[in-house]
Amino acid sequence: MHVLLIEDDTLVGGGIRTGLEVAGFTVDWVTCAADARLAVTAVASDIVVLDLGLPDTDGLSLLREWRSAGLAVPVLVLTARDAVADRVTGLQAGADDYLLKPFDLDELSARLQALLRRAAGHSGPMIVHGPIALDPATHAVRRDGQVVDLTRREYTLLRKLLFARRAILSAEQLKDSLYGLDTEVDSNAVNVHIYHLRRKLGAHVIRTVRGLGYQLGAAADIERTPPA
Structure with missing residues (x-):
């Protein structure tokens, strides 16, 4: 964030x-x-x-x-x-x-x-969306109760999407959350992090909205698509 x-x-x-x-x-x-x-x-x-x-x-x-x-x-x-x-x-x-x-x-x-x-409308300390649970205090992320090892930027990207409550976020908004103003990054950097999150948490954890950006996937869709 x-x-x-x-x-x-x-x-x-x-x-x-x-x-x-x-x-x-x-x-x-x-x-x-x-x-x-x-x-x-x-x-x-x-x-x-x-x-x-x-x-x-x-x-x-x-x-x-x-x-x-x-x-x-x-x-x-x-x-x-x-x-x-x-x-x-x-x-x-x-x-x-x-x-x-x-x-x-x-x-x-x-x-x-x-x-x-x-x-973001969350009253409790844990952020839960379908099978995914994120603890902002410890940075722990679990899927179906099992700890998932995420990099710092993968964690930041997931947290941004969870707090957005399925609002559509542009690639630029996601880049700001990951890197800020002063860091020059490759134009494909956000896509790389999204690819790794999908691989680790499920293909439908992030939904691409063509021409607009990205959105947290529906909880039911995530549950049906466990990671490889």
Whole structure:
């Protein structure tokens, strides 16, 4: 899943990016509101981590701007402002969660996972679709109860499709989740990962929608087509 991190402190931002990448997220990091505006239109982020103390625009002003424009991506606010009134103001401005500095990276990762589950309509910690079960906390993937060994990017792609709830995703959206803005990849890279997921989880785990992109396969179809 793709995280857009907006944090002007290089030490804090670097630590967050490293921690989230270890936790399996793809992270693009910008340090000001101007770059954040560009990034949010250039990449299909699944969630935004927003520091309020930006050098060019107050983070709350940026958040209000996005919500007024109809941007619905979940936003977790980071701030050192610990007054209750500040937290209430942030939530009223459109934040989905609020985390005070300093914080633990494990807590940040857990909060992001919870926000993503909520946005996808999943109430429990496990994501289950037919015979496939994915545990975001441990990165374990099972088919019919048996652990399936996936690479980091195969796991990220499967998680993206599961959280999309059978919405059709373009190849570009999937590429953003796998690689972010700064990585140059072969045009066939997404297709290669899809091929391997189908081989490991079943031919119908991912459905190609001609001219549009890809969609999670129907649960009943996956059950009928076990991997070789």
